[in-house]
Amino acid sequence: MELSIGAIISGKISGIKPYGIFVQLNQANRQGLIHISECKNGYIADINRLYRIGQKITVQILDIDEYTRQISLSLRTLQKLSYDSRHFNKKKYWTDNKKHLGYQTIADLKGVWMAEAK
Incomplete structure (x- = not known):
């Protein structure tokens, strides 16, 4: 499957670091990164409290680097924006x-x- 910017795909969390989450993409057998700022709307004090390795998630592709083929992902773009x-x-x-x-x-x-x- 060819990946494209804006595509919504499923994956499984393969690693968690203080700066973000690594996701193994099911359909393409590739790995992408969700930066901590793209995990959810608002502040995240401890990313390990929200996510765990092996957890299945649906993400949106933000960017695919033309040269390195690194994939930037987002969970935040799939969340509904709510405000009071x-x-x-x-x-x-x-x-x-x-x-x-x-x-x-x-x-x-x-x-x-x-x-x-x-």
């Missing part, structure tokens, strides 16, 4: 809006700062 809409719709305040201080504190201290600067 409440987080993005919140108003963000630069000050403590509950105390209604606003920028008055800065205005009050401006004179002191100017005197210190001279």
